[in-house]
Amino acid sequence: MNSVSRGVAAILAAGFACFASPLSAQTGDVKVGMITTLSGPGSGLGIDVRDGFALALKDLGGTLGGLKATVIEGDDQQKPDIAKQLADRMVERDEVDVVTGIIWSNLALALMPSLERAEVFFLSPNAGPSQLAGKQCNPFFFGVAYQNDGQHEAMGQHMQSQGIKRAYLMAPNYPAGKDALTGVKRFFKGEVVGEVYTAVGQLDYAAELAQLRAAAPDGVYIFYPGGMGINFVKQFEQAGLKGKVPLFGPGFSFSEDSLPAIGDAALGVMNTAQWSGDLDNPQNRKFVQGFEAAYNRLPSVYAAQAYDTALLLDSAVRKVGGNLADKDALRAALKAADFQSIRGDFKFNANHFPIQDYYLREVVKDGKGRLTNVIRGTVFEDHADPYAAECRM
């Protein structure tokens, strides 16, 4: 299947290359390289990003900043080497103007050097590793979603304000897991009675849940992306812990892409994110309705972030009058972020990461009985990441 899909992609790309001709700069179109995860266990996130971006293009009439928009898709299969091959090919042969789509931080870090060399802008609709926010911040990188620590910090703050005294923290044993719990502890000042790291990709949490029950904390924070989170929350309920120990987590672990698989076990869980489907602004209402109509499912944070990415690009292209060759002007236009974000207030920090609000959300059932999130409060206003000070740009 892989070689076939790659073959098809190659044929499409080749066909496109003949079509486009070297005159593309004058004929005036914007070429976007959409490198994201479209196969394997992580494909749900990538498909939401692709669909969110596509919906924005549809709403913009197939244009970005008044120029015709072309999206060239590539499936990175969640593998850094494949993402890099795709990026190199899109830059060299397809001559894309920007690259977007990347979900995973390790892939973003792998792509950045060659994109910087080629002077191609990389608008991340999700990945926001601390490296790119701090010492390795980059003039060609824009983190449109969040710096990775943001949601964890917001929940640390919420747990602190709830008066949680004894907290139990759990995450997979890899860099993002440690960063997540560091983010929580940056704002949670109570006692941490357990800081548990589990194997990446672990399926069964029975042993950890027994330990958790024995420790009897006031609250438990989990950072379990994707399938790990689904497993944990289902088992948490089956172990009879739901309702006894409050469960907290980052918004993307309780996002609309995984809620249907967790089922009612997720009901009532508090989580923090920079966006929610019920955010009351015209742009967001249009997005949520449009997404449901187009794809017959509720949008996730990933889809929302990708939609915003397209709006940002649209505003920047318009600002430079379609002259994508002037990289400095384009950078300034991107940095101005002169667009109506569906998440409300949004601006870029000096390190090209967002300064934005973080909301407290609760998992509830909507009118049609589907699980979704509603906002219960604002945790941070205009929150910036702690790494920006280290960025020299």
Added chain:
Amino acid sequence: MNTLLLVEQGLNGLQLGVMLFLMAAGLTLVFGIMDMINLAHGSFYMVGAYLTATFAPLLDSFALGLLAALPLAALAGMAVEMVALRTLYRREHLDQVLATFGLILFFNELVRIVWGPQPIFLSPPAWLAGTVEIIPGVPYPAFRLAIIGVGLAVAGFLYLLITRTRTGMLIRAGASNREMLGALGVDVKRLYTLVFGLGAALAALAGAMAGPILAVQVGMGESVLILTFVVIVIGGLGSVRGALVGALLVGMVDTMARALLPTLLRAVMPPSQADGMGASLASMTIYILMAAVLAWKPRGLFPAHA
């Protein structure tokens, strides 16, 4: 750590063990009899979970959904055997590994096309959704007890099938000398297809039982496959008894290491360090166990082709 917690962790280890046994039994049966390494075994696990998650809500019963899913998974297994694997029996193991790896990719894409990229939900039957206090003061998930029961029942069924029935006799004969079996007039081709179907059904049963606990998602078979291979290597390739002992050993050692190591390390180092290092060591224990068993018995605990 108190005794009650230790007993609870013992149950958790047993439950993980019988779960792995359901997977390992089919895989080792196919290897023992056909000398075929089948990496796509995890795909039947995934297919079993997806089919059950589809039928259970339609039939409004987990058990009926399971009953509908298992024959279909067995048929899928037999179809794969007839279409794709039959030509591979006489090839080298490396060829089989490559071809069945291709099947993993095929099944993952097929499931994604049929059911979509988002994970889907499978609930346990209502009467098994809660907890029971088998040990006073410790609520234990009822569904996990059901998994233990089903796993042990399957172990008993396989024991009777292999030692007490004519089919079992043919399976054992096929494992030792397939040419002789063919010469005696047994339809070896059909026997292989049936055994492969049985293996697929066992994997599907494991997947269906895992569905209410785990995420039913594309690629769910891969992570469990690695553990299954560890079980089979420890137990001895081709031996169902080895699969049972290996699975229980791996389930118990893995659970106990995850439960005890961080606590033990806390006695000698600061908590946050102890938790991180305990987790790292715990995820290594089953591989250390495998290395130790192989150093002691290079062909596993109960090798079939001794």
